[in-house]
Amino acid sequence: MSNVFAGQVLTLAQRSVVRTVRQPANIVFPLVFPLLLLAVNAGGLDAATRLPGFPTNSFVAFALAIPFIQGALFATMNAGTDLARDIQTGFLNRLALTPMRGIALLTGQLGGIVAMGVIQSLVYLGVGLAVGVRLESGPAGALVLIVLAVLISIGFGALGAFAALRTGSGEAVQSLFPVFFVFLFLSSMAMPRNLIEIDWFRAVATANPVSYLIEAIRSLIIVGWDEEALALGFGFAFAITVVAVALASMALRTRLARS
Template structure:
């Protein structure tokens, strides 16, 4: 049974990846926007890295996580869109008539979205290195950033898939993902927590899980191997994934029961 599940997930993930490759314009805009963020923010705001709170850190390394996380949020929407397309063209109903595991039907598009994000993050990192990025923890640190990005993307992909299965509507699935973009800016997006002056924004940043993803990536990129700084992001990802994947699974169960 375990081998059957793995095979089903492999087949459906492969199909989702091939479908994405046939429509490159579905993910290229998200990649371009994330790269644009990186170029503009580094060019326009790098001067504030001279403030004492930055402690001499390179602003490119500080702002890079914003570009990576924005790619994660935008790319994760692809999982939901793929499921909605399958529902609309009848493929989802035909899948339900096959022996394929119901879990694989949900995980296939989610894993494909993760792979898409993995490639996007690598391309963004290449651009950052061409701009002069230096990573305090070296190659292993780059791998940690990739894993954090993919983990955060998994959480959003689960949410996107859950919304798609619950609503069976492309517009609703897209809108459900877009509401997470404000999370990027209600965080330590442009400056460290210490430089945020508004009390309400400090509260928002404290309860915002995106803050801990940013801090984990920045710890790896700037500060080095500091356990708690990295662990906070991993914990945030684990909690978010547990919630969103459960939401997707429950939505799939209801979608199947409704036929």
């Protein structure tokens, strides 16, 4: 039986990847847009590295963490929209009539996201290296970085799947996007928290889990091995993943209200 289950998961993950690959906009946009923003911000804010206490003298290195989060976001939105479309077209009903277990659907969906997450991470990392960023944590750090980025993708992906399963509407999934973006912007994305002057902004950024995801990735690039940042980053990524997967599983059970 476990063989069958593995086959189901693999096939569903494959479909999720194939479907993404066959909509080039869904690949290009999550790859190009974060890099474009990186270019804009790295160019525009390079002067900020001259602030006393700024942790590095390369803003590109500082900002390189952001694309990993943005890429996960874009991929998640696309995957969530695809899942919502499956619900709208009745494709999910077709799957529900097979002996497939609900968890296979979710695992397959997340499997596709993992594949996209790995590809994206490699591209961002490659671009970073190409423009002269060097990882303080070395090659092992690169590996840890990719693992963390993929874990974040899974967490966000499960949130997207939850939204899709709960609402059954692609538009509802898309409308989550601005919410995610608010979280991203009100974080320590563009400035280290200790250099944010405005009190309420610093408080919000400190309470915002996205700050810790970014800071963990960033620490591997500009600091080296910062246990605290890594523990916080992995901790939050893990917590988000657990909560989101639980929510998505519950929503799936309701959605597949088969007896």
